[in-house]
Amino acid sequence: xxxxxxxxxxxxxxxxxxxxxxxxxxxxxxxxxxxxxxxxxxxxxxxxxxxxxxxxxxxxxxxxxxxxxxxxxxxxxxxxxxxxxxxxxxxxxxxxxxxxxxxxxxxxxxxxxxxxxxxxxxxxxxxxxxxxxxxxxxxxxxxxxxxxxxxxxxxxxxxxxxxxxxxxxxxxxxxxxxxxxxxxxxxxxxxxxxxxxxxxxxxxxxxxxxxxxxxxxxxxxxxxxxxxxxxxxxxxxxxxxxxxxxxxxxxxxxxxxxxxxxxxxxxxxxxxxxxxxxxxxxxxxxxxxxxxxxxxxxxxxxxxxxxxxxxxxxxxxxxxxxxxxxxxxxxxxxxxxxxxxxxxxxxxxxxxxxxxxxxxxxxxxxxxxxxxxxxxxxxxxxxxxxxxxxxxxxxxxxxxxxxxxxxxxxxxxxxxxxxxxxxxxxxxxxxxxxxxxxxxxx
Numbered sequence: 001x002x003x004x005x006x007x008x009x010x011x012x013x014x015x016x017x018x019x020x021x022x023x024x025x026x027x028x029x030x031x032x033x034x035x036x037x038x039x040x041x042x043x044x045x046x047x048x049x050x051x052x053x054x055x056x057x058x059x060x061x062x063x064x065x066x067x068x069x070x071x072x073x074x075x076x077x078x079x080x081x082x083x084x085x086x087x088x089x090x091x092x093x094x095x096x097x098x099x100x101x102x103x104x105x106x107x108x109x110x111x112x113x114x115x116x117x118x119x120x121x122x123x124x125x126x127x128x129x130x131x132x133x134x135x136x137x138x139x140x141x142x143x144x145x146x147x148x149x150x151x152x153x154x155x156x157x158x159x160x161x162x163x164x165x166x167x168x169x170x171x172x173x174x175x176x177x178x179x180x181x182x183x184x185x186x187x188x189x190x191x192x193x194x195x196x197x198x199x200x201x202x203x204x205x206x207x208x209x210x211x212x213x214x215x216x217x218x219x220x221x222x223x224x225x226x227x228x229x230x231x232x233x234x235x236x237x238x239x240x241x242x243x244x245x246x247x248x249x250x251x252x253x254x255x256x257x258x259x260x261x262x263x264x265x266x267x268x269x270x271x272x273x274x275x276x277x278x279x280x281x282x283x284x285x286x287x288x289x290x291x292x293x294x295x296x297x298x299x300x301x302x303x304x305x306x307x308x309x310x311x312x313x314x315x316x317x318x319x320x321x322x323x324x325x326x327x328x329x330x331x332x333x334x335x336x337x338x339x340x341x342x343x344x345x346x347x348x349x350x351x352x353x354x355x356x357x358x359x360x361x362x363x364x365x366x367x368x369x370x371x372x373x374x375x376x377x378x379x380x381x382x383x384x385x386x387x388x389x390x391x392x393x394x395x396x397x398x399x400x401x402x403x404x405x406x407x408x409x410x411x412x413x414x415x416x417x418x419x420x421x422x423x424x425x426x427x428x429x430x431x432x433x434x435x436x437x438x439x440x441x442x
Contacts, residue, residue, distance in 0.1 A: 007031035009074045009379055014038045014063045014088045016048040018260050019102050019129070020079035026372035027077075028052040035073060038066040038088075043263030063088035070095050075379045081175060082107040082182045089126070090118045098125040098386065100375045104191045105393060107183035109401040109418055116394055125386035127375050128393035130195040131367030132319070134374055137352035138196065138367070141323075141330070141337050144350065145200065149339060151327030153201055156306035160193050163316025167292060168239045169257045171312070172217050173278045177288040184404040185212065185291045185310060187397070192364075193308055193319065194298075194403070195396040200323070203302035205399045205415050210407035212294035216312070222284030229281060231274045239283045241274050296403045318365055334365030 009032040013020050016039035024034050028051070036058040039045040049057050060066035063080070064087070076092040078085060079102040086106055093099060105128055106112045119126075132138060144150060162171075176182040176189075186194070198205065227233035230241040246267075248258050254265040261279045262269040274280030292312040299305055318334035331338045336351040354366045363369065378386040402415035 009033070009376060010035040010054075010072070012036035012038075012058075012066070012068060012073045012076045012092070013048065013079065014066070014077065014092070015079035015081075015084075015102070016041070016044040017079065018256060020077060021048050021051075021259075022368060023077050023079060023100060023129075023372055024048055024052045026369050027376060030373065030376055032075075032376060036060075036066060036068060038063045041263060047263055063091065068092065068095060073097060075099065075375070078102060082188060086111050086115045086118075089115060093119055093123055093126070096124050098127070098375065098379045098382065100372070101126055101128050103129045103393075104183045104187045104400070105397050107179075107181075107187070109398065112394055112397050112401070113420055116390075119390075123390065125378050125382055126390040126393075127371070127378065127386065128390065129371060130192040130393060130396065131364040131371045132192045132196040133199045133367075134370035135334065135352075135365040135367035136354055136370065137332065137334050137336055137365050138199070140350055140352050141332055142200070144330070144337060144339070149328060149341075150323060150325030150330050153304055153323060153325050155304065155324040156197050156200065157322040157324075158193060158197060158306065158308045159314075159320045160190055160308065160310045161314035161317050161320065162189065162310060162312050164238060164313055165244050166257075166316045167312035168217070168283050169244060169260070169279070171290045171292070172239075172283045172288045173241075173281060174260070177278075177290060179289055182290075184407075185294050186210065186296060186308075186403045186407070187400045190308060190310055191397055191400040193310075194400045195393070196319075197298070197306050197308070198396055198399065201300050201302070201304050201306070203300040203304055205298055205402075206301050207299040207412050207414055208296060208399065208403045208406050209412045210294060210296040210403045211410075212291035212407050214289065214291050216292055217283050217288055219284055219286040222282065226282055226284065228285065229275065231271070231280055233282070241280045245270050245279065246274060294407070296406075298399070298403075 011027055011032050011034050013024050013034050016037055033054045034048065034052045034057060035054050037045055037048055037053065038060045040061050045059055049059065058066065073095065075098050076095065077100045078088050080088060082104055085101060089099065089101055106115060170176050182188050223235045223237065226235045226237070233240070245258050245261060249267045249270040258270060261273045261277060294310045296308045297305070321332040323330040323332065327342055329340045334352065336349060338347055338349045340347050352365070398418055399415045402413045402418055405418070406413040
């Protein structure tokens with residue numbers, strides 16, 4: 001990873017929520033400055049500008065109200081919600097500057113195709129935030145693979161431990177609780193897990209299957225006597241919003257996830273959010289439709305297989321992967337790589353850069369920082385890899401959307417069979433709702 005300081009680079013940030021703020025912070029640490037921001041929440045807008053904005057930075061309440069001309073910015077970061085990526089990306093791609101686009105590219109394969117067609121062949125470099133491929137432990141793993149330490153990859157067993165309270169925060173109470181406005185679980189949460197596996201296996205994915213269920217966060221699981229809001233509830237519940245947000249605020253910790261529910265870092269603001277926003281509601285009220293458990297199986301043209309498991313019912317920690325190779329078995333986490341060699345039957349551990357730092361899980365094993373550094377370097381010196389990055393991300397998304405297609409129809413899907421253009425869906429309702437929801441089937 002380059003250590004270049006990107007002093008003076010001028011960035012526009014579209015969406016000043018948690019991801020937009022994080023990318024702006026990491027860019028500012030390298031000397032870049034925010035000269036324009038579009039964000040409907042005035043408090044989030046001002047928080048970002050007061051922290052990383054330049055004097056006289058331009059601001060707007062929406063992306064389409066932000067006027068930018070070529071030469072005014074060196075890069076654009078698009079960090080809006082899943083269903084608001086296409087239009088701002090098309091608009092600001094006309095400036096011809098490298099862009100950083102939050103994952104997923106879109107909430108449907110149709111919109112991915114629409115964006116790709118709209119960008120055409122003259123699009124600037126667009127890096128999609130598949131952060132895991134940039135993480136230090138990934139670079140370490142790929143170097144071991146290149147050196148032949150693992151041999152040929154045969155199988156990948158990958159766990160994404162979402163974390164019990166993280167799932168409640170993001171997928172029950174938060175912005176991703178409904179597939180009417182956010183992408184399906186495998187796309188929204190794990191498109192970069194799919195990307196990571198494809199980044200390791202040098203072969204085309206030719207078949208996928210998937211099963212999922214919404215097993216717990218539903219009305220029939222609600223404890224007897226539970227109130228509609230945690231702040232009024234006397235039931236002992238691990239998903240009590242007071243435990244997740246208020247206890248942290250009382251201890252003076254306003255980092256994520258507290259920062260995601262309030263712009264003003266005060267205990268009073270957190271209490272107000274628990275009394276009036278979605279983040280204080282009982283998780284069993286039943287208006288969420290996102291699977292809390294999902295598994296996907298992938299087959300590659302070279303014969304390699306992989307499984308991806310997403311689970312809400314875990315500790316929040318880094319991904320855990322077991323890679324079966326012809327020469328060794330590798331166990332991979334954000335901390336590094338442990339190899340069990342078949343030749344001498346010994347275990348060896350290689351630590352990833354920065355593995356001793358706190359907050360690796362929250363920062364995707366250091367991938368957030370590495371992604372932003374790579375993006376800023378692309379602005380300073382465009383590369384062929386940067387030009388190809390968006391096409392690679394689209395291929396990854398094709399597999400992720402194929403996984404969801406397989407889940408919806410309980411079948412095996414070849415990602416290559418997804419059409420280049422797909423018709424509008426008659427309904428965006430998740431199949432986890434309705435009759436099959438009670439049976440726990442996808």
